Amino acid sequence: MKHFIDDMPLYAAGQLSHAAAVALEKHLEDCADCRAELYFWQTLQTEIRTEDLSVSMPEGLAERALEQIHVSDANSQAAVMPGIVKRLRTSFQRAFNLLRAQAYLVKREIWPASASIMALGVILGLVSKHVEAISFIIPLVTAASLAMLYGFEYDPAHELVLSTPTSAWKILLARLSVVSAYDLLLALASSLPMLLIVPPDVLGMIILGWLAPTAFLSALALLLSIWAGTGKAIVISYGLWILQYLKLSKILLNGSMASAWDSILNAYREFWRSPGLLLILSAVLLGIALLSTRFSDRGMKPVLS
Amino acid sequence: MIAKPLTMNYLHVTKSELTTAADQARDLDLLLRIADKDEAALKELYAAHGQHLYAYALRLTEDPVQAEDVVQDVLVTVWRTAGAYRGDGRPISWMLGIVHNLALKSQRRGSIQITEEMETNLRSTEPLPEEQVQTIQQAEWLRNGLQHLSPEHRAVLELVFYQGLSIEETAGICGCPVGTVKSRLSYARQQLRGWLNRTEVNR
Numbered sequence: 272m273k274h275f276i277d278d279m280p281l282y283a284a285g286q287l288s289h290a291a292a293v294a295l296e297k298h299l300e301d302c303a304d305c306r307a308e309l310y311f312w313q314t315l316q317t318e319i320r321t322e323d324l325s326v327s328m329p330e331g332l333a334e335r336a337l338e339q340i341h342v343s344d345a346n347s348q349a350a351v352m353p354g355i356v357k358r359l360r361t362s363f364q365r366a367f368n369l370l371r372a373q374a375y376l377v378k379r380e381i382w383p384a385s386a387s388i389m390a391l392g393v394i395l396g397l398v399s400k401h402v403e404a405i406s407f408i409i410p411l412v413t414a415a416s417l418a419m420l421y422g423f424e425y426d427p428a429h430e431l432v433l434s435t436p437t438s439a440w441k442i443l444l445a446r447l448s449v450v451s452a453y454d455l456l457l458a459l460a461s462s463l464p465m466l467l468i469v470p471p472d473v474l475g476m477i478i479l480g481w482l483a484p485t486a487f488l489s490a491l492a493l494l495l496s497i498w499a500g501t502g503k504a505i506v507i508s509y510g511l512w513i514l515q516y517l518k519l520s521k522i523l524l525n526g527s528m529a530s531a532w533d534s535i536l537n538a539y540r541e542f543w544r545s546p547g548l549l550l551i552l553s554a555v556l557l558g559i560a561l562l563s564t565r566f567s568d569r570g571m572k573p574v575l576s
Numbered sequence: 577m578i579a580k581p582l583t584m585n586y587l588h589v590t591k592s593e594l595t596t597a598a599d600q601a602r603d604l605d606l607l608l609r610i611a612d613k614d615e616a617a618l619k620e621l622y623a624a625h626g627q628h629l630y631a632y633a634l635r636l637t638e639d640p641v642q643a644e645d646v647v648q649d650v651l652v653t654v655w656r657t658a659g660a661y662r663g664d665g666r667p668i669s670w671m672l673g674i675v676h677n678l679a680l681k682s683q684r685r686g687s688i689q690i691t692e693e694m695e696t697n698l699r700s701t702e703p704l705p706e707e708q709v710q711t712i713q714q715a716e717w718l719r720n721g722l723q724h725l726s727p728e729h730r731a732v733l734e735l736v737f738y739q740g741l742s743i744e745e746t747a748g749i750c751g752c753p754v755g756t757v758k759s760r761l762s763y764a765r766q767q768l769r770g771w772l773n774r775t776e777v778n779r
Contacts, residue, residue, distance in 0.1 A: 280761045284736045286743060311765065316737040318718040323631040323738045329644050332630075333622035336651035337615055343652075 273298070275305055283312035366445075373445040381416045381450060385457055388412045393461045400468050402477055405461055410485040410512055413454040414492035418504040420446045421497060421564070439564035447557075451489065458485065483546035483553075488512055490556035497563045515540045603667035611659035618655055625668055628739055629675050635734045636679035636727045646679045653678070665748060669741060673749040676731060683727050721771040725764055732760040 275295045281287045282295050299306055392408030395401075421443050462477050469477070488508050495504035515536065542548070603624070609617035622629075629650060633643035653674050661670055722730060728750065735746040736757075747754045 277758060277762060280736065280765070281743065284740075286736070311769070315718055315733070315768065318715055319722070319733060319737045321715075322719065323635070323734070326627065326631045326634055328622075328626040328630040329647070332626065332644065332648050333619040333651055336622075336648045336655065337618060339648065339652055340655055 274302065275299075276308055279305065279308045280312050283309060283316050369441065369445045370449055373442060374449045377446050377450060378419050381419055382453065385412050385416050385454060389457045389461045393464050397464060397467060402465050402469055402473075405465060405477065406481040406484075407516070409454075409458045409461065409481040410488040411509060413451070413458070413485050414488045414508045414512070415505050416450055416454055417447070417489045418492040418496040418501045418508070420450060420493060440561045443561060443564050447493070454485075454489075479546060483549035484512075484543050486553040487549040487556070490553035490560065494556050494560040494563065497560055515543055600666055604663065607654075607658045607661050607667055610655060611661075613655075618651060621654070622651060625671060628668065629671060632672055632675050632731075632734055632739060633679050635730055635738075636676070637683055638723060642682055643679070646675060646682055649678050650674045665745065668739075669745045669749060672735065672739060672741070676749050680727055680731075717772050718768065721768040724771060725767055729760050729764040729767070732757055733764055736761070 275282070275298055278287055278291060278295055282292060287295065295305075299309065389408065389412050392404055392412075395408070396404035458481060459478070462474065462481075465477055466474060488511070491511070492504045492508040495507055498504075499507075517536070603621070606617045606621045606624075610621065626647070630643060630647050633646040633650075634640060637643045637646060650671065654671060661667070722733070725733075731750060732746060735741045735749060736743070741749070743754050743757050747757045750757065750760075752760075
């Protein structure tokens with residue numbers, strides 16, 4: 272005889288198909304075991320239903336849910352704005368920390384050395400009553416300080432720099448920003464005393480006179496320092512700068528050679544007096560310098576001796 | 577032949593409990609309004625189904641406070657996901673599914689074992705007149721036995737016998753095959769029978 276043990280709960284719950292239910296009822300008439308089984312399920316069902324029907328739902332749950340929804344909606348809206356502000360603040364904080372850290376890490380002598388040479392230029396200019404002294408000195412000071420920015424030769428913290436997770440170009444950029452801002456302030460401060468010997472409306476001309484050459488010479492010095500080392504960078508950039516002031520015609524005996532040299536030198540001087548070209552070139556050089564930190568051996572690896 | 581009239585009686589009740597087509601249409605409409613952020617619709621939905629949702633949560637958690645939290649979270653979930661309800665299956669079955677998931681999750685977080693306490697309560701029961709003893713004892717051992725079942729097994733019994741869900745809907749809510757629902761029913765029966773036998777021996 273086939274029993275209906277597995278179907279019994281479904282039958283009790285009224286979920287058996289009509290045909291299956293008829294067959295089961297027919298079987299129940301003859302089978303006491305299955306009747307007992309059905310009785311068990313019916314009792315269980317009654318128990319569950321009685322218990323559940325006696326449960327009364329809590330009042331005001333929908334209102335509480337809506338309150339919860341309102342609060343979390345308000346919170347998520349409020350969370351959007353400070354999120355952006357917070358991220359911006361973090362970025363600024365990080366940039367500031369990097370700048371401050373690098374200001375400590377660059378060679379300390381840069382600060383007083385730049386300032387004292389610049390002061391010397393100011394005194395020289397004032398005494399000789401030649402404003403050009405300033406325009407001559409400023410590019411040299413700035414170029415020298417930038418040449419010492421990066422690389423194993425003059426960087427006391429270079430090994431530390433290379434082992435930090437901050438990429439080398441970011442560090443260079445940070446130092447560059449700090450030192451050139453310092454140099455720029457120094458240069459502006461040095462230009463002001465010139466007002467003692469020139470009328471005020473010339474001041475703008477003086478500043479423009481050193482600004483573009485300084486930018487170019489410094490960018491060149493920086494790039495050379497990464498490629499060839501600080502010493503060579505300073506020598507080369509100084510040489511290029513001083514070259515335009517040389518009156519070689521006095522040294523050279525041959526007249527025709529001297530005049531040819533003079534025309535070349537004039538063109539060369541003209542180059543140093545074209546601010547637009549100089550600024551574009553310095554931007555290009557800076558870009559290359561920042562990229563070079565990635566490829567240059569001198570920039571990346573301290574030389575093992 | 578007690579079985580037959582009894583069965584008919586239960587069949588009748590069960591059928592009346594099944595949601596009609598009109599009820600389903602109303603539920604769908606409510607869910608649409610909730611998807612459009614109609615707060616009155618959420619209240620209506622709770623008024624219509626709160627008792628069933630709460631009873632199921634209570635059955636699974638066995639803790640009124642926890643069950644209340646579960647149902648509140650269910651309403652929040654319904655509010656947030658009503659737009660995603662694709663209309664497969666009855667709305668009540670969908671909501672019971674949410675109750676199921678949240679209640680079992682909250683169960684796992686802080687499961688309370690009250691087995692010892694229940695055993696003591698059972699033994700301390702006073703004897704009663706003969707005819708009452710039969711029914712009351714049965715109700716009592718079933719109630720205690722139910723509490724000894726795992727939430728998964730209680731869930732199947734509850735869904736089939738109180739919520740009036742089909743085996744297929746029950747399987748959908750529990751996230752298991754139909755065969756597993758059937759085997760859980762028969763396992764629950766064995767457990768309850770075993771519980772009954774043990775208590776009779778103890779008496």
